[in-house]
Amino acid sequence: MVRWVRCRGAMLFVFGLVLGLTLGGAVAEGVEIWEIQGSGLESPLVGQVVDTGPNVVTALTDRGFFMQTPPERTDRDPATSDGLYVYLGHTPKVHTGDLVRVTGTVTEYHGMTELSSSPAVTVLDSGAALPPPVDLGPSLPSGDPPPEASLEPLEDMLVRVAAGTITGPTSGETTFWVVARDGRAFREPGIPYPGEAGLPVWDGNPEVLRVELGHRGAGEPENGAAAGLPITGLEGPLAYSWGAYEIWAAAGSYRISGTPAATPAPRPGRSELTVATQNVERLYDTVDDPSTKDDVPTVAELDTKLAKLSRWIREVLGAPVVVALQEVENLGxxxxxxxxxxADGGPRYVPELLEGNDISGIDVGFLVKETFAVDSLEQLGAGDRFEYDGTDYTVWDRPPLLLRGRFTGNGAPYSLSLLNVHLRSRNGIEGSNGGFVREKRHQQALSLAHMIEQLQTAEPTLRLVVLGDFNAFEFTDGWVDVLGQVTGRPDPLGALIPVTDVVDPPLDDRVLDVPAASRYSFVHEGSAEVLDHVLTSTALTPWVREIGFAHGNADSPEGLATSPGTPLRCSDHDGLVLVLAADANGNGIPDDREPRHARPVHRALPAR
Known part of the structure; x- marks a missing residue:
């Protein structure tokens, strides 16, 4: 029974210590937390002043605290929550285990029910046992969207991940992502739920939970949590903030097994060579360019960045013959x-770069070993334009860069052409400017498809590698099927903007040859995804031997980006390395298929 009393601007006194003031107006007395929460997505008492307690303080934040109904007073209704957040606006004076009575206004703050408006907090007792946490696991939260269906009834209650996996590394200082199971989460085809009628829908990976640390938890590595590592004993209240559920982990409540580590890319065998792609994440010099919106690192920051990239290219990528790079400011x-x-003991590379159109000043370029003779370097599509909503725009901010040359490190010259690309990101693709973003991405994919078709038509036997940061998945995102357009192999699931048939013969996306568990180059909010690709022409198929990612950047916490003692997190992208057979005698037969050669042929990857 809810009782109403008039308390106009007075202090609410209950046995114990009063820590705040109530608002003037009618107060609903004796309201249980599960009545405040209700069984829907929002409280049925929004805007009302309520008095609730005694409840147990379960966790503290720098601006308030979580409390929960003692087990003996729960309604045992699986549709309602026994937890509630109290927003004070200042550091709380209560302690975990205190029994409190709180009077405040029921509000919904970005989807989370809380008491606010300078609530009055009365401490009735201390040292109370905390309610047992609800165990999360493979079936809770549900893998079906939306996540609110299974988690809203647990909002602000204590939950526990007894054994799970970190699926997104620490971002900033206090946030990482987990799943309550063995194995990480991956991006899947489609538009995020609820999607669009007639188009593929991605469930959004509702099993992924954000973890927020009010303070650093015991067992966490110095620079944060790394994706892919097991986590045990994670416990705290389940909050909802900015469209996602998050566990406010208590200090010492969890353990992380292992430390961040690099997984090197495949190495070439005898009579083989490697080419690679690596987004180096905004590699700028220390000079401010007034014509662009560039970053300007300090000398020390640039030195650290260069040292980390040097180690990454030498030790993790394996010093490929040619490295295609994205996000480089200039040739200098x-x-x-x-x-x-x-200087670090690696090979001598010759840098190759032509300036593009990007307002932030970043370009695509190459590092080329002296064993690869460059015949030509050509920028394609720099002047391409398209019209959207009556306005003319540049297609390419970072025009593709075509490098033609010959590998001379193993006998007869081996001709190879590499097209380095960096497409527009997906940022804003579902926002108010989404129509423009989708159209520009489609125009870039279509322009690139025409480039490829022209190259193949002019030279049907061209050994062509198209590689770089496509900012696109290996499947359709539901809006634009970028890789389907570029390769000539459209995803049967389709997209809002359909693929135009251009490329014939089609290219092979070699990412699809990578085992599924290792198929990612970026991690976004707990979901591993492929943004970087290596495509090969039909003429190159007999020479392809292996493909693999160099992991260690995308999984590592952001805090390692400034750590000079490790190559990890030299970028937010992982690298991708392609191994090719060479042709020492120039007879057009891969060296490992010569009768005299001992290397097995089974490494050859098939065309699709």
Missing amino acids: VLENLADQIH
Whole structure:
């Protein structure tokens, strides 16, 4: 029974210590938390002043605290929550285990029910046992969207992940992502739920939970949590903030097994060579360019960045013959990187870069070993334009860069062409400017498809590698099927903007040859995804031997980006390395298929 009393601007006194003031107006007395929460997504008492207690303080934040109904007073209704957040706006004076009575206004703050408006908090007792946490696992939360269906009844209650997996590394200082199971979460095809009629829908991976640390938890590595590692004993209240559920983990409530580590890319065998792609994440020099919106690192920051990239390219990528790079400001800083690699005992690389159109000043470029003779370097599509909503726009901020040359490190020259690309990101694709973002991404994919078709038509036997940061998945995202358009192999699930048939013969996306568990180059809010690709022409198929990612950047916490003692997190992208057979005698037969060669042929990857 809810009782109403008039308390106009007076202090609410209950046995114990009063820590706040109530608002003037009618107060609903004796309201249980599960009555405040209700069985829907919002409280049925929004806007009302309520008095509730005694409840147990379960966790503290810097601006308030969580409390929960003692087990003996729960309504045992699986549709309602026994937990509630109290927003004070200042550091709370209560302690975990205190029994409190609170009077405040029921509000919904970005989807989370709480008491606010300077609530009055009365401490009735201390040292109370905390309610037992609800165990999360493979079936809770449900893998079906929306996540609110299974988690809203647990909002602000204590939950526990007894054994799970970190599926997204620490971002900033206090946030990482987990799943309550063995194995990480991956991006899947489609538009995030609820999607659009007639188009593929992605469930959004509702099993992924954000973890927020009010303070650093015991057992966490110094620079944060790394994705892919097991986590045990994670416990805290389940909050809802900015469209996602998050566990406010208590200090010492969990353990992480292992530390961040690099997984090197495949290495070439005898009579083989490697080419690679690596987004280096905003590699800028220390000079402010007034014509662009560039970053300007300090000398020390740039030195650390160059040292980390040098180690990554040498030790993790394996010093490929050619490395296609994205997000490089200019030729000068690329020369700095080449010099750093050589000074660190690595090979001598020749930098190649042409300036593009990007307002932030980033371009695509190459590092080329001296065993690869460059015949030509050509920027494609720099002047391409498209019209959207009556306005003319540039297709390419970072025009593709075509490098033609010959590998001379194993006998007869081996001709190879590499097209380095960096497409527009997906940022804003579902927002108010989504129509423009989708159209620009489609125009870039279509322009790139025409480039490829022209190259193949002019030279049907061209050994072509198209590689770089496509900012696109290996399947359709439901809006634009970028890889389907570029390769000539559209995803049967389709997209809002359909693929135009251009590329014939089609290219192979070699990412699809990577085992599924290792198929990612980026991690976004707990979901591993492929953004970087290596595509090969039909003429190159007999020469392809292996493909693999160099992991260690995307999984590592952001805090390692400034750590000079490790190559990890030199970028937010992982690298991708392609192994090719060579042709020492120039007879057009891969060396490992010569009768005299001992290397097994089974490494050859098939065309699709």
